[in-house]
Amino acid sequence: MSADQGAGPAICPTLLYRDAGAAIALLTEGFGFTRVAVYEDGAGVVQHAELAYGNGVVMLGSAGREGVFARAMADAGPTGVYVAVDDVDAHHRRAAAYGVEILMPPTDQDYGARNYLARDPEGNVWSFGSYVPATAG
Numbered sequence: 001m002s003a004d005q006g007a008g009p010a011i012c013p014t015l016l017y018r019d020a021g022a023a024i025a026l027l028t029e030g031f032g033f034t035r036v037a038v039y040e041d042g043a044g045v046v047q048h049a050e051l052a053y054g055n056g057v058v059m060l061g062s063a064g065r066e067g068v069f070a071r072a073m074a075d076a077g078p079t080g081v082y083v084a085v086d087d088v089d090a091h092h093r094r095a096a097a098y099g100v101e102i103l104m105p106p107t108d109q110d111y112g113a114r115n116y117l118a119r120d121p122e123g124n125v126w127s128f129g130s131y132v133p134a135t136a137g
Contacts, residue, residue, distance in 0.1 A: 009056050013081045016063040016073050017122050020046035023060055026120055027051050030098030031083075031128070032091065033058070053083050078123035084132045088114045091128050 017023040024046070027033040033051040040046055046062045058081065063070070085091045088106045095118055096102055103117040103125065115129025 012050075012057045012059050013079065014059045014061075014069075015079060015081075015124060016061055016070065016076075017046075018063050019122075020049065020060055020062040023120065023122070024049055024051065026098070026100065027058070030095050030100045031118075031126065032094060053085075056083065078125065080125040080127065082127045082129065082133075084130070085128045088116060088128060088130055092116045095128075 015023070021044075024035065024038065028035055028051065031053070033053045036050040036052050036057065038046060038049040045065070046060070047065070049060050051058050051060070063073070092102070092106050095116075101119045101121075103119055104115075106114055106116045108114050109129075109131075111131070113129050113131035115127055115131065118126045118128070120126065
C-alpha cells in the first residue's frame with residue numbers, strides 16, 4: 001500500500017533520544033500519546049518505537065546505535081514538533097502536572113489559534129495547539 005492510500009500519516013517525525021525509555025514515558029504519560037509499537041533489543045535498548053496522537057505518529061529510537069540513520073543523526077540538534085490537540089488548556093494541565101518544562105503557557109495567537117510550547121529533557125521543542133494544518137486532498 002502506498003503512502004497516499006490512507007494507511008496512516010505520510011509524514012512522521014523521527015527522533016533519537018539518549019534515554020528513549022524516558023522519552024516514551026514523557027510522551028505517553030505527560031503528553032497523552034499512545035504506544036503503538038516498541039521494539040527493544042535483548043539489553044532493553046529501544047531500537048524503534050511508534051507513538052500515536054490522533055491520526056499522527058512520531059517514531060523514535062535510542063541514540064548512539066549503529067547504522068546509516070544513526071550516523072546521519074549523530075550531530076543533529078533538537079527539533080520542533082507540532083501536534084494539534086482538541087483542548088489546549090487541558091493538554092497543558094496534563095503536561096505541567098507531569099513536570100514537563102513549559103516554555104510558553106496556552107496563548108491565543110493573532111492567526112486565531114491557541115497553543116503552548118514545551119521542551120523535553122533532551123531539548124526537543126513540542127508545540128501543542130488548536131490549529132489543524134490542511135492537507136492536499
